Amino acid sequence: MAISTTTDPGLLALLDYGTAGAALLDADGRYVFATRDYEEAHGLAPGTMVGTTDAELLDDDAVAARAEASRVALEAGRARFEHSVRGGVVCGDLLDLTAEGDARPRFGIVLRAVEHDDLRPTDEIRKRLHDAERRGRIGSWVWDLRSDLVSWSDELFRIHGREQDGEPVPLEEVLGHQHPGDREMVGELLRAAAVTADPFAFEHRVITVDERLRWMHCQGTTEVDAQGRPVRVRGTDQDITERRVVREQLARLHRRSQLILESISEGIVGLDRSARVTFANNAALRMIGATLTDLEDLSLEDVLRPPRTTPDHPIRATLEDGRERHLERALVRGRGGELLGVDFTVTPLRGRRRIEGAVVVLRDRSLREGYERQIALTMSALAEADAHRGELLASLVAAQELERRRIAGEIHDDAVQAMSAVALRAEQLAGSLDGTGAQRLTRLSDDVRDATARLRQLLIQLQPPELETAIGAAIEAYISTADFDFNYILNDDLREQPSHAARVVLYRVVQEALRNVAKHARATTVQITLEHHDNADGPGRVRLTVADDGIGVDAELLRTPQPGHYGIDTMRYRAELAGGHCTVGAGGTGSGTVVTVELPHHLEEETPR
Structure with a gap:
């Protein structure tokens, strides 16, 4: 059957649909029109498809797939199909183009995608892709805007800790895996991309099956048809949890470093290779009497004057030879022209092959002199306290020894003399008695003399004359x-x-x-x-x-x-x-x-x- 490309409404509708290949069938199922792309997708030479049927061109599985699509199209007006052809795989839509008054239905076919066998990924390529995704912890996904279904790669299932069933799921179900605080944001960004077809990138949080929180970096693009209408959104999600943790740790370390730099009394100034200021903490800005904006137009050499006996400016010399330098009694000229005495140290910043800059540490001499005065006062107080301690020790030792002399004197004059007298009296009584009484008095006298001897030893220990x-x-x-x-x-x-x-x-x-x-x-x-x-x-x-x-x-x-x-x-x-x-x-x-x-x-x- 001959058709006119200018008058046949079915063909006009078909061509307006926007395809990667299109064909038109009559009521008997014979091709009456096919684009060159459609014929090439089926492995045929241009101009050879008209007059043939699917049964002549396709295998049984493909014929069955087309027949099922025809049945659905009669009910819904359009049906999706996918099947094998010579040299590859095609997928597309079968359209019901039956016009009013037609006795039998007519169909049109539009192709959405064609994969040739020589272009389809081999098992080795798929393995390499899977390994690359796993090493990079990157999963991919596709959101089909017509079906509102999202398909995940195996790695994305693994990152989420979910079973890899491979079945597409609605977008709302995917959003349910997001962190509650990010769910609305992710949905809005994806839906905006589906409308504008603009590329996108953002970070978000997901909750895995075992309720762990993971940080993901998402980026993707939107695909459109021949008329520029968005048809699907493709993207990747990379697990950046560890990277995020490191980034947060570095941020905390940076904040702590900033707090330290801003808390110390020394001025810290960073310089580039030209001695231009790249950083200055608050103490340095107070000493110089300027803002960081003021210093951006100055070299520190302009405001820091070394002693007159210094032949070369130490900053320039350090930037040239890479040696650290320390100078005392330099002067800093403030914004108002006033001079402030400082000590400073210049330390080079070494790159791999050259000196990249320097760090200058400024110390206010008035603070140092104040510290030195305070140290002198403290040392004087310590010396005075040490002198008092010596006096206290002398008093304590003298008091202890005096007390020992007193105790020794009292023991010698009282207890020792009394005990000696008791021993002598006991000996005298023993001489006037006989028998048991005399023996007992003799033992008593011996015990008293032993006690007296021990007391004399104690007296020596309390106050030895040799001391x-x-x-x-x-x-x-x-x-x-x-x-x-x-x-x-x-x-x-x-x-x-x-x-x-x-x-x-x-x-x-x-x-x-x-x-x-x-x-x-x-x-x-x-x-x-x-x-x-x-x-x-x-x-x-x-x-x-x-x-x-x-x-x-x-x-x-x-x-x-x-x-x-x-x-x-x-x-x-x-x-x-x-x-x-x-x-x-x-x-x-x-x-x-x-x-x-x-x-x-x-x-x-x-x-x-």
């Missing part, structure tokens, strides 16, 4: 009167005796240390050493070391005193009050305990009132 002349002799006297079950070695290497106050502190520390050894160490030998710890001005300090070979000291006891164990703290307190220090630790061989005390050689003497 008035030599610390070594006082220690010897103390050990000889004490009932210790260990051997001792005394190394007295002092070239001159320390002051009396220092001797008293050392003597009391030795007493405490030896009592601790006797109670806890289970030692066989104790070595006591007295020596000078000289400084540049002479014998400035005296050192005492008490080392035993016992079981050592519990580390916890060194950190925290336990009930009934205050000896270590007492030694430390005495040494620190005297302006020295006391350390207690393990012996050099890993066993035993070593007590070391260092004191000033001369401590202030004071007689308490």
